Amino acid sequence: MTATTLIKQEQSAKRVVLEVKDAIAYVTLNRPEKHNGLDKQMFIEMVATAKQIRKDRRIRAVVMKGEGPSFCAGLDFAAVSKNPSMIPKFFAKLPWSKDNMFQRVAHIWRDLPVPVIAAIHGNCFGGGMQIVLACDYRISTPDANLSILEMKWGLIPDMSGMVTLSRLTRIDIAQELTMTGRFFSGEEGAEYGIISRVSQDxxxxxxxxxxxxxTKSPDAVAATKYLFKKTWKKDTRGALLWERLTQLRLLGRKNQRIAMANGLAKDKEPKPFLDRTSFK
Structure with a gap:
């Protein structure tokens, strides 16, 4: 057995595969035979992967995708029913945190200091939908099959979906999709403001x-995500304060000076930026 074969076998056994190439982290949900349904191990690996990305300051952006026919079909109820103790454990608030494990598996991507881009195809239901709602951008095939499916089980979205959905679309659309659990396409999702754009690839x-x-300053990119998260739909006075404070954290830093030099240089090869130094 070759080393390459061993690596492939290890990756196929993982629920979440992380590959970093040219400062971009590719996160692949890897249960294709279950349409990447969320089981206990998938939850654990999703959170661990996000933490690993946060620690690596070389990473500039994340692309999240699903292996096989779907992005993520949501919670794997069959797997969860075999491990009933998972529900109370994951529902309990985590120590020294604002969320529980169900919420963290989605919300942790929103808290990363780098942009997270979800590439959606096939089915994206329930928990899978809540994960993409927590991403910064959602690019979907026009015919992707989407649903906030929790109503089917007599539940509400409880993986931070209420927080993220309310920031993307009107309340009447959010309520209708949540109360009915109906299926809608990627194209419809773009009309609702839930999907950023549609693409065949x-x-x-x-x-x-x-x-x-x-290619941009990683500090300025991280600051932008941080600032929008802090100020989106907040009062003007508070937003202006956060804007000033955030700018002060950028001014004069090495990456800001590199950006200035690159912007003023004419017909010269731009200097590469350093790894992210702030906004952990």
Missing amino acids: PVAEATELAQTIA
Whole structure:
């Protein structure tokens, strides 16, 4: 057995595969035979992967995708029913945190200091939908099959979906999709403001966007995500304060000076940026 074969076997056994290439982290949900349904191990590996990305300051952007026919079909109820102790454990608030494990598996991506781009195809239901809602951009095939499916089980979205959905679309649309649990396409999702854009090849388009962002100052990119998260739909006075404070954290830093030099240089090869130094 070759080393390459061993690596492939290890990756196939993982629920979440992380590959970093040219400062872009590619996160692949890897239970294709279950349409990447969320089981206990998938939850654990998703959170661990996000933490690993946070620690690596070389990473400039994340592309998240699903292996096989779907992005993520949501919670794997069959797997969860075999491990009933998972529900109370994951529902309990985690120590020294604002969330529980169910919420963290989605919300942790929103808290990363780098942009996260979801490339959606096939089915994206329930928990899978809540994960993409927590991403910064959602690029979907026009015919992707989407649903906030929790109503089918007599539940509400409880993986931070209420927080993220309310920031993306009107309340009447959010309520209708949540109360009915109806299926809608990627194209419809774009009309609602839930999907950022549609593409026949969402992975390629997500990669292109990530590559573009990766050419910018990683400190300024992280600051932008931080600032929008702090100020979106907040009062003007508070937003202006956060804007001033955030700018002060950028001014004069090495990456800001590199950006200035590159912006003023004419017909010269731009200097590469250093790894992210702030906004952990």
